[in-house]
Amino acid sequence: MEAVNSDAMLKGTPFHSRTSALCQSQNWRRWSGHVVAGSYELTHDREYFAIRSSAALIDVSPLHKYMIEGPDAARFLNRVVTRDVSGCAQGQVLYTPWCDEEGKVIDDGTLARLGEEKFRLTSAEPNLLWLHNNALGFRVTVGDVSESTAALALQGPTSREILRCVTDADVGGLRFFRSMAAEVKRIPVTISRTGYTGDLGYEIWVDSENAEPLWDALIEAGGPYGITPAGMLALDVARIEAGLILIDVDYVPAHRALIEDRKSSPFELGLGWTVKLDKGSFVGSTALLKEQRNGSDWQLRGLEIEWESLETLYADVGLPPQLPTIAWRTSVPVYGGRHQVGYATSGCWSPILKKYIALAHLHSTHARTGTKVEMEVTVEHRRKRAVATVTSTPFFNPERKRS
Amino acid sequence: MSYSAHYDAIVIGGGHNGLVNAAYLARAGKSVLVLERRHLVGGAAVTEEIYPGFKYSVYSYVVSLLRPEIIRELDLPSHGLEILPLESTVTPLPNGDYLGRWADHDQTRRELYRHSAKDAEAYDDYGKLMYHLAFAVKPIVAMVPPDPTSLSPRDLLSLLKLGKHFRSLGATQFYALVKLMTMSAADFLDEWFETQALKATMSASGIIGTFLGPRSPGTAYVLLHHYLGEIDGSFRAWGFAKGGTGAISESIAGAARRFGADIRTEASVARVLVRHGRATGVALENGDEITARVVVSGLDPKRTFLKLIESEHLPDDFVDSIRRFKIRGSSGKVNLSLSELPKFTCLPRDGPHLRGAISISPSVDYLERAYDDAKYGNFSRRPYMDIIIPSMIDPGMAPPGKHVMSIFVQYAPSDLEGGWNETRREAFGDAVIDTLAQYAPNLPGAILHRQVITPWDLERDIGLTQGNIFHGELSLHQLFFLRPAPSWADYRTPLDNFYQCGSGTHPGGGISGTSGRLAALRVLKDWK
Numbered sequence: 032m033e034a035v036n037s038d039a040m041l042k043g044t045p046f047h048s049r050t051s052a053l054c055q056s057q058n059w060r061r062w063s064g065h066v067v068a069g070s071y072e073l074t075h076d077r078e079y080f081a082i083r084s085s086a087a088l089i090d091v092s093p094l095h096k097y098m099i100e101g102p103d104a105a106r107f108l109n110r111v112v113t114r115d116v117s118g119c120a121q122g123q124v125l126y127t128p129w130c131d132e133e134g135k136v137i138d139d140g141t142l143a144r145l146g147e148e149k150f151r152l153t154s155a156e157p158n159l160l161w162l163h164n165n166a167l168g169f170r171v172t173v174g175d176v177s178e179s180t181a182a183l184a185l186q187g188p189t190s191r192e193i194l195r196c197v198t199d200a201d202v203g204g205l206r207f208f209r210s211m212a213a214e215v216k217r218i219p220v221t222i223s224r225t226g227y228t229g230d231l232g233y234e235i236w237v238d239s240e241n242a243e244p245l246w247d248a249l250i251e252a253g254g255p256y257g258i259t260p261a262g263m264l265a266l267d268v269a270r271i272e273a274g275l276i277l278i279d280v281d282y283v284p285a286h287r288a289l290i291e292d293r294k295s296s297p298f299e300l301g302l303g304w305t306v307k308l309d310k311g312s313f314v315g316s317t318a319l320l321k322e323q324r325n326g327s328d329w330q331l332r333g334l335e336i337e338w339e340s341l342e343t344l345y346a347d348v349g350l351p352p353q354l355p356t357i358a359w360r361t362s363v364p365v366y367g368g369r370h371q372v373g374y375a376t377s378g379c380w381s382p383i384l385k386k387y388i389a390l391a392h393l394h395s396t397h398a399r400t401g402t403k404v405e406m407e408v409t410v411e412h413r414r415k416r417a418v419a420t421v422t423s424t425p426f427f428n429p430e431r432k433r434s
Numbered sequence: 435m436s437y438s439a440h441y442d443a444i445v446i447g448g449g450h451n452g453l454v455n456a457a458y459l460a461r462a463g464k465s466v467l468v469l470e471r472r473h474l475v476g477g478a479a480v481t482e483e484i485y486p487g488f489k490y491s492v493y494s495y496v497v498s499l500l501r502p503e504i505i506r507e508l509d510l511p512s513h514g515l516e517i518l519p520l521e522s523t524v525t526p527l528p529n530g531d532y533l534g535r536w537a538d539h540d541q542t543r544r545e546l547y548r549h550s551a552k553d554a555e556a557y558d559d560y561g562k563l564m565y566h567l568a569f570a571v572k573p574i575v576a577m578v579p580p581d582p583t584s585l586s587p588r589d590l591l592s593l594l595k596l597g598k599h600f601r602s603l604g605a606t607q608f609y610a611l612v613k614l615m616t617m618s619a620a621d622f623l624d625e626w627f628e629t630q631a632l633k634a635t636m637s638a639s640g641i642i643g644t645f646l647g648p649r650s651p652g653t654a655y656v657l658l659h660h661y662l663g664e665i666d667g668s669f670r671a672w673g674f675a676k677g678g679t680g681a682i683s684e685s686i687a688g689a690a691r692r693f694g695a696d697i698r699t700e701a702s703v704a705r706v707l708v709r710h711g712r713a714t715g716v717a718l719e720n721g722d723e724i725t726a727r728v729v730v731s732g733l734d735p736k737r738t739f740l741k742l743i744e745s746e747h748l749p750d751d752f753v754d755s756i757r758r759f760k761i762r763g764s765s766g767k768v769n770l771s772l773s774e775l776p777k778f779t780c781l782p783r784d785g786p787h788l789r790g791a792i793s794i795s796p797s798v799d800y801l802e803r804a805y806d807d808a809k810y811g812n813f814s815r816r817p818y819m820d821i822i823i824p825s826m827i828d829p830g831m832a833p834p835g836k837h838v839m840s841i842f843v844q845y846a847p848s849d850l851e852g853g854w855n856e857t858r859r860e861a862f863g864d865a866v867i868d869t870l871a872q873y874a875p876n877l878p879g880a881i882l883h884r885q886v887i888t889p890w891d892l893e894r895d896i897g898l899t900q901g902n903i904f905h906g907e908l909s910l911h912q913l914f915f916l917r918p919a920p921s922w923a924d925y926r927t928p929l930d931n932f933y934q935c936g937s938g939t940h941p942g943g944g945i946s947g948t949s950g951r952l953a954a955l956r957v958l959k960d961w962k
């Protein structure tokens with residue numbers, strides 16, 4: 032048989048030579064046409080705990096990355112995202128969604144101001160066309176640097192110590208959601224204090240051709256600090272604990288929604304805090320202003336599924352509670368009394384909180400913190416309902432994240 | 435800090451059970467004072483930096499039984515509790531080979547297969563049975579023992595009648611449970627496996643903290659305890675607390691303080707104040723007297739009833755049974771600061787085995803011989819050891835690139851022939867290092883600091899009578915409604931307003947917090 036044409040294969044990231052050598056489990060996951068490790072070891076527990084107790088090194092290169100440059104860069108971005116970019120200082124990073132004209136979320140990502148007229152925007156989906164279309168009349172260029180820029184997330188309590196070992200830059204002075212240029216073993220990088228884990232952590236952006244030496248430098252310096260390559264399974268648990276939503280899982284991007292009902296506004300996704308209606312008009316602002324006045328029908332909230340309730344359901348069939356061993360990403364009905372009042376979209380057993388948690392879209396009538404609802408659980412092939420309490424997110428929010 | 439003169443409750447001893455007890459009482463709105471003799475709380479669950487830069491989990495070193503409901507109800511994660519998985523157990527063998535059990539099921543099976551194809555399959559069946567049995571006994575562990583008078587306490591098997599649970603067990607499981615209650619760990623495992631190192635390493639869990647050998651009847655039951663953690667939503671049977679075992683105590687103390695409890699260290703209680711058959715407070719070593727409506731003791735039964743209370747206040751038969759309560763110590767501990775990782779001959783490269791447990795238990799004979807030494811009043815010349823390298827799990831335990839090693843050792847009898855002293859303590863330490871050097875020859879040269887702990891030290895330093903790590907042996911005649919004494923297994927005592935909450939009560943030793951919690955619930959129920 033002929034081998035598959037290499038163009039037809041999923042791509043490895045610029046770190047593939049390193050990650051594939053370590054991927055004992057051969058558990059690979061697809062991400063934007065690339066393959067990345069689902070887990071490196073046969074079980075992902077240790078990778079998860081590295082995020083929370085030492086440091087995890089995560090390849091996040093498949094993110095889409097756009098370089099937006101020009102005298103109107105800030106003005107242009109202020110038109111397209113919901114956050115206020117005019118107040119974004121050099122070296123600052125904003126987490127922001129962006130919306131269509133109806134105020135429904137298209138995508139979300141981080142926006143880093145690298146210079147007076149230079150920004151880098153990350154996104155989960157390709158957004159080049161949409162950015163181009165909106166750039167009409169602005170003196171900006173939008174460049175897709177997804178391929179030429181590789182990225183590593185170094186996340187966890189010892190991540191700062193590790194960076195200190197490899198760079199002279201003032202890592203200690205880098206505040207939450209700030210970024211700076213630096214050199215790691217003479218390799219030029221940008222380090223931002225950002226991440227998808229809700230923990231102390233950094234993301235390191237590097238030209239793809241320097242990816243491998245950067246990986247090697249971090250792994251070597253990180254040894255004594257417990258650095259552990261971690262895959263998507265571990266990351267998924269951490270991001271749910273941090274209450275961070277995931278596109279295509281917790282919401283459908285507006286551009287891909289086949290019906291209106293699938294779309295969500297930032298208010299409905301718990302991102303109301305990112306909507307700066309007083310900054311002047313931007314894409315979707317009219318609709319968002321209206322929603323803000325009238326209130327939203329839905330809210331994305333946390334659920335804590337009560338252990339005692341699970342125990343009772345499982346005791347009926349003679350078992351202790353069976354917990355998911357990895358995070359789930361399916362839509363699960365949530366009830367208030369006899370009626371369905373929402374649906375959970377991701378959930379997991381939180382090993383650090385020792386709680387079963389989920390993210391759920393709830394009707395605003397049932398979204399208040401402390402409300403008791405019921406989430407569907409399948410116990411031995413039968414649909415049951417476990418009692419759950421509506422909570423605010425993040426579920427886990429350590430001080431070190433910001434300090 | 436200021437202390438009000440009168441409290442709703444005083445808890446004697448800031449071990450983890452005392453702290454759990456105080457936290458629950460404070461959570462219910464009571465004013466609570468914890469009095470701890472040492473300069474830090476935690477008792478047998480402490481982390482101390484004895485050699486600068488190196489942190490030892492001085493005594494207790496792994497956790498499996500800490501109750502999930504306590505973690506949730508006291509919100510311990512918000513007070514810093516993090517339990518990291520310990521994924522493997524490796525037993526180095528004298529012939530340079532090893533037996534490993536890993537986090538991944540298939541990997542373990544392949545490894546067992548290398549030693550015995552039969553054992554590789556039996557291991558799964560065994561695991562399934564233990565899982566069922568653990569599920570069956572779990573309600574007992576989590577409940578206050580019922581009034582035993584309707585049962586015959588002499589008939590230990592009447593334990594089995596408890597709960598409709600047992601009726602639902604199939605015949606195979608029922609007989610297995612009876613066997614577990616009565617057999618020795620070695621005999622029980624002989625029915626399942628043929629690989630010596632596997633049987634020895636598994637049976638070791640049945641002898642920890644007891645003055646028994648793997649061939650002593652009654653040791654099989656403790657095998658079950660290892661499966662209890664697994665069915666409680668903690669996923670892994672064994673874990674290591676980030677920051678060392680002391681972090682568990684600190685997190686509980688943090689919760690207790692948040693609920694308003696006062697915790698006083700360097701406050702040794704000399705005596706419980708008694709008036710008209712009821713406890714009214716305590717007198718400290720320094721002469722201070724503090725009154726309270728309720729007094730709870732977290733010390734072991736002997737200390738509680740024979741030292742803190744004048745015997746005239748207690749019924750004679752009760753005092754007798756406390757005197758008879760078996761509390762011989764048999765365990766020691768060696769903590770090391772290391773300049774480099776040990777290189778085990780069987781697995782010379784750094785690898786996952788250094789992040790799990792390493793068990794020196796090559797065969798059942800080896801363990802039994804170690805016990806023989808102790809039976810006749812000596813420490814084991816070739817002891818059983820359960821080893822972890824905490825700095826490999828939590829790098830914060832030692833300076834970067836350096837390591838700490840925790841070695842739990844058996845046997846070190848409390849009543850050593852001729853008595854313990856400093857010289858004999860170090861001789862015991864030497865036996866441990868010599869034995870280990872046979873498996874990891876670079877170890878002796880890597881030692882920067884060594885701390886050796888014998889039952890003698892346990893008694894002097896943290897007040898464990900005879901150095902018994904569980905406040906009394908976990909043998910069947912001292913469990914459940916017999917712990918610590920018949921009729922007084924419900925945390926109450928013959929003295930009104932005086933309760934007990936330490937490991938000497940049901941369900942027994944280990945870092946579980948259950949005694950502390952159940953005792954608090956009992957106190958609160960009685961409060962009206």
Ligand SMILES: Cc1cc2nc3c(=O)[nH]c(=O)nc-3n(C[C@H](O)[C@H](O)[C@H](O)COP(=O)(O)OP(=O)(O)OC[C@H]3O[C@@H](n4cnc5c(N)ncnc54)[C@H](O)[C@@H]3O)c2cc1C
Binds near residue numbers: 499
């Ligand atoms: C060497 C060793 C290793 C162990 N390993 C493990 C393990 O790995 N895993 C596990 O689960 N269990 C282990 N155990 C057992 C476990 O640590 C104990 O069962 C448990 O910690 C006991 O807790 P406690 O709160 O009941 O009592 P303790 O921890 O004994 O607390 C009693 C407290 O009372 C204080 N006190 C004593 N006298 C007075 C007084 N007169 N006034 C005021 N305070 C006083 C003491 O200082 C102490 O702090 C180990 C124990 C030892 C000793």
